[in-house]
Amino acid sequence: MRKPSLDDLNIFIVAANQRSLTATAATLKMTIATVSRRISALEATLGIELLYRSTKGLTLTPHGESYYRECEELVLALDQRILDLDQALHSLSGPLKIMAPVNLGSGPLDAFWRHFIHRYPDIALTIELDNNVVDIRDHQADIALRSGPQKDSTLIQKYLGYIEPVLVASPTMKHSLPHTVEELQACPSVAAKMFSEWQLFHQAGSQHACHKGHFHISNDMNIVLNLTKSGAGIALMPASMVANSLQAGELIRVLPEWRGRHREIFLVWPYRRSLSARAKLFRSELIEFLSQQAWFHSAG
Incomplete structure (x- = not known):
């Protein structure tokens, strides 16, 4: 049996609260026909009638009442979790973990780290230096500086330039x-x-x-x-x-x-992970810093 979608469950919860197809459609920014079709699809999936439709509006059936009580708390908790994750992703305060090669992260980037924490005091940096190519997901890093192109196809790679x-x-x-x-x-x-x-x-x-x-x-x-x-x-x-x-x-x-042979420098992060606002800020600040260094040849 096909499982109910979270979107359809959310439409049902809103409809049960609004008690009107028109009000539900306005709340969700959908057409009335779409709302009606999605509720009917949910009922067909479950094999029960959830809402009575009448000229006066929508009323929960006994099955609908029971299903509403089961689902409302779960859907609201999921919505809150999504909201929390969205805020964490877009907030300019909070943790940011960065990995980098030892001889680039320590020494050449000393001035950059000082500049970054002075300008963004609400971002809590964790800087992990390692010359070995380790999996940044295993180390729960947000973003990593790497020397040379990476073979891992699950990483997004941004070429920054090279060092001679x-x-x-x-x-x-x-x-x-x-x-x-x-x-x-x-x-x-x-x-x-x-x-x-x-x-x-x-x-x-x-x-x-x-x-x-x-x-x-x-x-x-x-x-x-x-x-x-x-x-x-x-x-x-x-x-x-x-x-x-x-x-x-x-x-x-x-x-x-x-x-000697150029050392190409890349920023990498997991392909399926959205960069947080903090990581994006780090990326843009680092690119700007490197462009001002005589020892770095920035990508065009």
């Missing part, structure tokens, strides 16, 4: 700096484990695969940054991580005409 890895060194490094990409091979270097293969791209379009042994290697980019600033060698690092050190004179660019 650049070659840097400390001005105090004892070894002489290379003047050509070929000379780079003989220079001491520091590398992050995930970026130990240096594929370099010239601004004129040529490429160079730099197969070299690195003197120091770490799985933490901040350690690589600190070792590089101490003069341990040349490093290939995201421009986002070295921008402040370059500005402060702690690092200098090496072979500035060469860069």
Whole structure:
């Protein structure tokens, strides 16, 4: 047997309260014919008559009276729940959980987090940093920043732009700096484990695969940054991580005409989940912030 729809139940509840097809139609912004047809369809589904129709209006039958008592509380509770969810979705106050890679969320985005909580003090942020690609639904996150396109087809992906890895060194490094990409091979270097293969791209379009042994290697980019600033060698690092050190004179660019492979940055969220007003606000504020950063190349 076909189950009654929630819409039809709601029409019946309103009709029982209004006791008039005309008033019910006006309340629900439907035609009288539609209201009458939907009530008749509900009665046919249940196999009972719910309402007496007369020139004076609508009256509940004994079956209708019983069914009304059973359904009214459930329908009203559901309506309230939908209203609560709608308010939570559209409210600019409340929780917002964001996931991001460690070396982007901490450091390059420090100023953004400060700006965001100052401007929107009623949004309670939970910021979870993880370089592993984890399921944001399992972590109950609203939205996530990711490096590189995601294979998960159940995620909506918004391309924000890219970050270029650049070659840097400390001005105090004892070894002489290379003047050509070929000379780079003989220079001491520091590398992050995930970026130990240096594929370099010239601004004129040529490429160079730099197969070299690195003197120091770490799985933490901040350690690589600190070792590089101490003069341990040349490093290939995201421009986002070295921008402040370059500005402060702690690092200098090496072979500035060469860069590493772009790191494409995406925002992702579950395909079947509506973004809350808070998540939409975060998205627009982040896009605006990134567009103002010299180390970020925003999408057109």
